[in-house]
Amino acid sequence: xxxxNTKVLFSxxxxxxxxxxxxKQISQxxxxxxxxxxxxxxGSFIFMADLIRSINSPLEIDFIGVSSYEGxxxxxxxxxxxxxxxxxxxxxxxxxxxxxxxxxxxxxxINLFKVSNPKSLKVCSLLSKPEAHQMTHTIxxxxxxxxxxxxxxxxxxxxxxxxxxxxxxQVIE
Ligand SMILES: O=P(O)(O)OC[C@H]1O[C@H](OP(=O)(O)OP(=O)(O)O)[C@H](O)[C@@H]1O
Ligand code: HPA
Ligand SMILES: [Mg+2]
Numbered sequence: 099x100x101x102x103n104t105k106v107l108f109s110x111x112x113x114x115x116x117x118x119x120x121x122k123q124i125s126q127x128x129x130x131x132x133x134x135x136x137x138x139x140x141g142s143f144i145f146m147a148d149l150i151r152s153i154n155s156p157l158e159i160d161f162i163g164v165s166s167y168e169g170x171x172x173x174x175x176x177x178x179x180x181x182x183x184x185x186x187x188x189x190x191x192x193x194x195x196x197x198x199x200x201x202x203x204x205x206x207x208i209n210l211f212k213v214s215n216p217k218s219l220k221v222c223s224l225l226s227k228p229e230a231h232q233m234t235h236t237i238x239x240x241x242x243x244x245x246x247x248x249x250x251x252x253x254x255x256x257x258x259x260x261x262x263x264x265x266x267x268q269v270i271e
Pocket of ligand 1: 195255
């Protein structure tokens with residue numbers, strides 16, 4: 099990678115093992131209750147694909163697109179880039195994020211989704227940065243807690259690059 103200093107934070111095997119645990123936990127919690135799993139694009143697309151294959155409960159999927167980052171900083175302005183196709187009223191919604199950093203994106207989405215009166219609303223994020231959180235809501239399922247450093251790979255980008263890297267890498271300043 100040109101001019102980017104990185105180190106591996108989570109390998110393919112570590113990611114896969116933790117995602118299987120998350121899938122088991124989610125399957126136990128929902129049982130036979132049908133879930134609408136909603137991926138927050140673009141970052142969640144790889145995690146979402148692996149996560150749903152480790153869930154045994156009946157499920158449907160949809161996606162919502164949001165964007166708020168320029169480089170490694172949140173602009174604080176969450177923009178919807180692609181809307182849901184489904185009606186979520188009266189359904190069990192599981193929002194899937196790649197990362198919760200400041201939490202501004204997930205807070206915005208939870209407030210938006212609540213207006214449509216889902217039966218239940220939970221959040222699953224592969225990564226979370228507790229030291230950076232400024233949000234009011236809690237996260238129901240977290241893969242790994244990490245420090246404030248910017249990370250890339252496994253769907254996560256830096257200015258739209260590096261999403262295809264199969265591991266999670268930490269960017270070293
Ligand atoms: O907790 P926050 O500080 O709001 O950051 C988390 C959000 O930022 C990233 O999305 P981004 O806006 O970069 O869009 P992308 O998923 O298309 O990369 C990430 O995928 C989360 O949705
Ligand atoms: O650390 C991060 N990496 C990639 N995208 C992000 N969006 C919020 N935080 C991050
Ligand atoms: Mg991004």
